[in-house]
Amino acid sequence: MPERLTPLAVCALALLAERPMHPYEIAQLLRARGQDQDVKLRIPSLYHAIERLERDGLIEVSGVDREGNRPERTTYRLLKAGRDAMERQVIVWLQAPRAEFPVLPVAVGEAHFLTRAEVERVLAERRDAVARERAAVRVFQEAALDKGVPRRMLLGKEFTLHRLDAEPRVGRLSPVRSRERGP
Amino acid sequence: MPERLTPLAVCALALLAERPMHPYEIAQLLRARGQDQDVKLRIPSLYHAIERLERDGLIEVSGVDREGNRPERTTYRLLKAGRDAMERQVIVWLQAPRAEFPVLPVAVGEAHFLTRAEVERVLAERRDAVARERAAVRVFQEAALDKGVPRRMLLGKEFTLHRLDAEPRVGRLSPVRSRERGP
DNA sequence: GTCACACTAGTCGGCGTTGAATACTCCACC
DNA sequence: GGTGGAGTATTCAACGCCGACTAGTGTGAC
Incomplete structure (x- = not known):
C-alpha cells in the first residue's frame, strides 16, 4: 500500500467521484474547469496515473466501448478505497506545507x-x-x-x-x- | 543539445565555477550554505545530474582519487560550455515565471x-x-x-x-x- | 471532392527522481 | 576489544513524467 498520490491522481479521483469516466474525458473536464492551471496535466501522465490507481485497487474498469473505428475507450469507476485514499491525501496536503522548490x-x-x-x-x-x-x-x-x-x-x-x-x-x-x- | 538544466544541475555548475569538486563535496557545500532549502537535494539525483552534465560536455572529469579503502572519488571541472549553459538557464528562469504547481x-x-x-x-x-x-x-x-x-x-x-x-x-x-x- | 487543420483517444521510449542498499571509516563509550 | 552510531561516497532499481508519435474523425474553405 504505497498510496502516495500525485496531484493529478487526486484530481482524477475527485472527478471519478462524480461519475465513471474514461481518461480523456477526465482531461477534458479538468481543462473545462480551468483546473489545468492548478495541476500539471499531460495526457500520457494521466493515463499512467489511472493505470496505477487501478493497479492499487483505488478504481476499477467499469466498461470498454468503441465508436466506429476510433480507439477503444476504457471507462473507470471510483472504489471506496480510492475515495478514502484521496481524502487522506488532501488532509496531508492541507495539514502542513510541503517543501516545494520554485x-x-x-x-x-x-x-x-x-x-x-x-x-x-x-x-x-x-x-x-x-x-x-x-x-x-x-x-x-x-x-x-x-x-x-x-x-x-x-x-x-x-x-x-x-x-x-x-x-x-x-x-x-x-x-x-x-x-x-x-x- | 538538449541543454534544459534542472535546478540541481545549475547549483552544481555554479559551485564548480568556484573550483573542481567531487559530487559529495558539492552536496556538502550546498548544505553548508543552506541552499538545500532552495533546491531539492537528493544525493542520487545529484550523481545522475553530474553524469548527464559530463555526457553533455558541460563538465569533465579532472581526476579520480581514493583515500585508503574508501570508494573512489571522481572530481569534476567546469567547462566553458557548462558556464554558458548555466547562464542561459538562469536568464530563462528570471525572464518569465514558469508554470509551477504547488x-x-x-x-x-x-x-x-x-x-x-x-x-x-x-x-x-x-x-x-x-x-x-x-x-x-x-x-x-x-x-x-x-x-x-x-x-x-x-x-x-x-x-x-x-x-x-x-x-x-x-x-x-x-x-x-x-x-x-x-x- | 480534396486539402488543411483541429479534435479525439491512446501508446512508446527515454529522461529524471528517489528510497534503499552497500561498504568502508572514524569515534565514543563501556 | 567490541558494539553502535554518525559520516563518507557511491550504486541500484523502481517509479513517475512527458515529448513525440499514431491513427482515426469531423469541418470549413477553395
Missing part, C-alpha cells in the same frame, strides 16, 4: 554570474510577463463567475493572483555585482 | 470532500507548522548574517519568509460545505 530563488541566487544590465533587462521582461499572466487569470476568473461557476472551484485562481501580486518584490531585491569572467 | 490550491479545491470540522482542524495544525517553519528560517538567516555570509546568498531565505507570510490567508479562504458521502 526556481526563482535559485535563479536569483545565481544571478551574480550575469551582468547588472542583463539582470535588469530580464527582470523588466519578467514584470511584463507577470502583468500579462495576471490579466489572463482575471479574465478567466470573471468569465467563470459570470457563468455561475461556484467560487469554491475558483480558489486556485485566487491563490494564483495572490502569488503574482507578491512577485514584483523580485525587482527590488537584486544586489548583483558586475560580471566576473571565470573558466 | 499542491495547496489542489488540496483547497478538493477540500469539499471533507467535513468543515476536519478542514478547520487541519488548517489550524497548518498554521502552527508554518509559524514553526518561519521561526526556523529566521534563526538560520540571522545566524548566517552574523557569520558574515553576504546577503546575496540569503535571498532565497527572504523569498521563503515572504511566501510563508502570505500563507495565513488560506485560513480565511475555506468556504467548505458539509460532507457528502459518495461511493
Whole structure:
C-alpha cells in the first residue's frame, strides 16, 4: 500500500467521484474547469496515473466501448478505497506545507554570474510577463463567475493572483555585482 | 543539445565555477550554505545530474582519487560550455515565471470532500507548522548574517519568509460545505 | 471532392527522481 | 576489544513524467 498520490491522481479521483469516466474525458473536464492551471496535466501522465490507481485497487474498469473505428475507450469507476485514499491525501496536503522548490530563488541566487544590465533587462521582461499572466487569470476568473461557476472551484485562481501580486518584490531585491569572467 | 538544466544541475555548475569538486563535496557545500532549502537535494539525483552534465560536455572529469579503502572519488571541472549553459538557464528562469504547481490550491479545491470540522482542524495544525517553519528560517538567516555570509546568498531565505507570510490567508479562504458521502 | 487543420483517444521510449542498499571509516563509550 | 552510531561516497532499481508519435474523425474553405 504505497498510496502516495500525485496531484493529478487526486484530481482524477475527485472527478471519478462524480461519475465513471474514461481518461480523456477526465482531461477534458479538468481543462473545462480551468483546473489545468492548478495541476500539471499531460495526457500520457494521466493515463499512467489511472493505470496505477487501478493497479492499487483505488478504481476499477467499469466498461470498454468503441465508436466506429476510433480507439477503444476504457471507462473507470471510483472504489471506496480510492475515495478514502484521496481524502487522506488532501488532509496531508492541507495539514502542513510541503517543501516545494520554485526556481526563482535559485535563479536569483545565481544571478551574480550575469551582468547588472542583463539582470535588469530580464527582470523588466519578467514584470511584463507577470502583468500579462495576471490579466489572463482575471479574465478567466470573471468569465467563470459570470457563468455561475461556484467560487469554491475558483480558489486556485485566487491563490494564483495572490502569488503574482507578491512577485514584483523580485525587482527590488537584486544586489548583483558586475560580471566576473571565470573558466 | 538538449541543454534544459534542472535546478540541481545549475547549483552544481555554479559551485564548480568556484573550483573542481567531487559530487559529495558539492552536496556538502550546498548544505553548508543552506541552499538545500532552495533546491531539492537528493544525493542520487545529484550523481545522475553530474553524469548527464559530463555526457553533455558541460563538465569533465579532472581526476579520480581514493583515500585508503574508501570508494573512489571522481572530481569534476567546469567547462566553458557548462558556464554558458548555466547562464542561459538562469536568464530563462528570471525572464518569465514558469508554470509551477504547488499542491495547496489542489488540496483547497478538493477540500469539499471533507467535513468543515476536519478542514478547520487541519488548517489550524497548518498554521502552527508554518509559524514553526518561519521561526526556523529566521534563526538560520540571522545566524548566517552574523557569520558574515553576504546577503546575496540569503535571498532565497527572504523569498521563503515572504511566501510563508502570505500563507495565513488560506485560513480565511475555506468556504467548505458539509460532507457528502459518495461511493 | 480534396486539402488543411483541429479534435479525439491512446501508446512508446527515454529522461529524471528517489528510497534503499552497500561498504568502508572514524569515534565514543563501556 | 567490541558494539553502535554518525559520516563518507557511491550504486541500484523502481517509479513517475512527458515529448513525440499514431491513427482515426469531423469541418470549413477553395
